[in-house]
Ligand SMILES: *[C@@H]1O[C@H](CO)[C@@H](O)[C@H](O)[C@H]1NC(C)=O
Ligand SMILES: *[C@@H]1O[C@H](CO)[C@@H](O)[C@H](O)[C@H]1NC(C)=O
Ligand SMILES: *[C@@H]1O[C@H](CO)[C@@H](O)[C@H](O)[C@H]1NC(C)=O
């Protein structure tokens with residue numbers, strides 16, 4: 001029995017190793033000569049340094065990205081920037097890893113989460129024109145199946161709405177999929193009453209853009225831009241370091257369920273229940289809250305703690321005003337929160353009667369940096385007390401020696417023996 005299990009494990013191990021290695025071969029290892037050919041075709045490249053830990057972590061993901069894009073015209077490669085510094089210089093690489101999508105003279109840097117799905121989506125969005133045309137019902141069915149969120153314009157490729165849609169798609173191309181089609185292609189799947197019509201599809205539902213009447217082109221541009229910027233997120237996304245900056249651009253209030261994830265990205269049942277409860281509020285009352293609130297959940301307590309400048313209990317609820325960076329925390333204990341209490345809380349935020357904390361003033365920013373420093377030090381201390389002591393104790397010791405030298409030069413000159421002794425005690429104190 002045991003040996004069978006062993007064999008099975010061995011087989012899985014061999015399979016995974018071969019698989020990863022097979023996939024790894026799809027990543028092109030590029031050199032200085034890349035500079036001669038980077039404008040030909042489409043490239044997704046990772047600029048890396050061999051010593052960088054984040055790059056190492058990205059490596060298996062990158063192999064899978066290459067595997068996934070193998071059938072497309074996008075070539076996936078990587079450049080060791082410590083060896084080919086010219087490449088790093090040309091693309092102004094400032095940190096590692098830097099992920100770039102290149103087509104012709106255009107260059108797009110990737111800032112989102114470093115997961116296979118997100119990177120592949122980023123490359124696929126950019127590989128086509130800003131608005132991709134759907135000419136067959138069959139392709140539309142494929143898109144409906146494969147894409148979790150996309151915009152669809154139904155109508156002729158002309159007129160004010162089209163022009164502005166196209167321009168907006170150009171701006172948001174790295175962040176969303178934009179399509180265009182005709183009523184006869186999509187009519188079984190889209191409720192088109194009159195053209196042109198504009199929809200966003202997400203979570204198997206669609207919502208239309210209704211404000212297109214009676215607007216001059218400037219106003220139309222503004223409303224459409226705002227609409228796309230607000231609708232390009234799922235109803236209840238997972239918020240991470242990679243996408244929180246994009247969510248801040250919505251200028252809405254971010255309503256976040258803060259939970260904890262284990263190493264396998266699993267959320268414990270009681271926290272899951274809390275998260276689902278928060279999600280139910282926006283699912284049930286989308287019409288009411290959608291304009292001012294973007295809901296989501298976050299499993300990165302450090303990120304939220306540094307915004308709140310305190311250690312939040314888990315699970316908990318926090319609302320962040322993305323315009324002013326103020327945050328609100330309900331007065332009730334997290335266990336006492338239910339949809340009704342949350343709705344009252346959101347109403348108080350709307351009528352500005354809820355207490356608000358934090359913000360973006362310099363005083364708050366100093367407080368936030370202090371909090372981050374404190375928590376980083378605490379984490380370092382817990383992780384490796386000796387290293388922390390050496391890292392901070394040694395410079396502090398030297399610093400005090402220098403101060404001592406500057407402040408008490410006479411004593412130093414007067415008695416060398418005493419100086420050594422005092423210096424020694426000084427170091428021990430730190
Ligand atoms: C858009 O939605 C509104 C209500 O949600 C509806 O009255 C209108 O007919 C829809 N427009 C199109 C073009 O489907
Ligand atoms: C459309 O509106 C957006 C946001 O208000 C603005 O950034 C952009 O420059 C406008 N585009 C045009 C062509 O007016
Ligand atoms: C954020 O706070 C400002 C100032 O209190 C307020 O004017 C604005 O409406 C708030 N944003 C949202 C989306 O409620």
Ligand SMILES: *[C@@H]1O[C@H](CO)[C@@H](O)[C@H](O)[C@H]1NC(C)=O
Pocket residue numbers: 344347348351353
């Ligand atoms: C704000 O809304 C809350 C909840 O609906 C309500 O109890 C409170 O009286 C309102 N405050 C103001 C100043 O309107």
